[in-house]
Amino acid sequence: MAELTPMMQQYRAVKEQNPDCLLFFRLGDFYEMFEDDARVASRELDLTLTTRDHAKGKSAEEKTPMCGVPYHSSESYIARLVAKGYKVAICEQMEDPALAKGLVKRDVIRIVTPGSVTESSMLTESQNNYYACLFTEDGVCGLAFCDVSTGAFHVTQTSGEDWAESACNELGSFLPAEALLGGEATESEPVNAVLRQRLGACVNRGTDAQFDLARCAAALTRSSARRNRWSRCPAPSARRAHCWRR
Numbered sequence: 001m002a003e004l005t006p007m008m009q010q011y012r013a014v015k016e017q018n019p020d021c022l023l024f025f026r027l028g029d030f031y032e033m034f035e036d037d038a039r040v041a042s043r044e045l046d047l048t049l050t051t052r053d054h055a056k057g058k059s060a061e062e063k064t065p066m067c068g069v070p071y072h073s074s075e076s077y078i079a080r081l082v083a084k085g086y087k088v089a090i091c092e093q094m095e096d097p098a099l100a101k102g103l104v105k106r107d108v109i110r111i112v113t114p115g116s117v118t119e120s121s122m123l124t125e126s127q128n129n130y131y132a133c134l135f136t137e138d139g140v141c142g143l144a145f146c147d148v149s150t151g152a153f154h155v156t157q158t159s160g161e162d163w164a165e166s167a168c169n170e171l172g173s174f175l176p177a178e179a180l181l182g183g184e185a186t187e188s189e190p191v192n193a194v195l196r197q198r199l200g201a202c203v204n205r206g207t208d209a210q211f212d213l214a215r216c217a218a219a220l221t222r223s224s225a226r227r228n229r230w231s232r233c234p235a236p237s238a239r240r241a242h243c244w245r246r
Helices: 006-017 035-045 071-082 163-174 189-198 211-227 236-243
Strands: 022-027 030-034 066-070 089-092 104-113 129-139 139-148 152-158 178-183 203-204
Touching: 006 022, 006 104, 022 035, 022 071, 022 104, 030 035, 030 071, 035 066, 035 071, 035 203, 066 071, 071 089, 129 163, 139 163, 152 163, 163 189, 178 189
Parallel strands: 022 089, 129 178, 178 203
Antiparallel strands: 022 030, 030 066, 089 104, 129 139, 139 152
């Protein structure tokens, strides 16, 4: 296997840190995508696949695929990908290429996800764009829904043997664009089916730290003095679902 160029080594290092995102990698006046990201972007955005690899003796399948979009019009392309449920990591040049010594420093400055967009060009004016969070433990499911573009926020809980069915009904009411799952909700087939198949939502698995009850309670205690929302989250599962956004 041929040795990677410094630029491709940099690209892969950034990609490894953002494996679940399509990486928009700034090169001059374009955001470029490579390898599997290029294949996905080419398919979803109707872009032509090209390659920087012009080594002789390599077949088309062996060459590294790439495609790109102009940085000044990237928002429309990002909007299309987000609308299809993808997450996009924007990797920007952190220094002037004309003044850089050696490889230009680059870093991810933003990750755009279906539930976190605030730009009006990426939103439908007539409907909310909710990010949902579900945490279930011992048959009690806490649900939180937040529209970061408007500040709208709702929290509730379900319990009992039919908690998943009740949770799915709530999901059907709020129609979240993205969801973070924790506890038993992570492996719930009905919940995942509704989110992925019926709603086409972007689904993320939360870490244990994100749903740690003591950490969540501390976050809510700090914020309750300002917003007085503690009373709206009486149960541990609801408190855990509520605090994911802190």
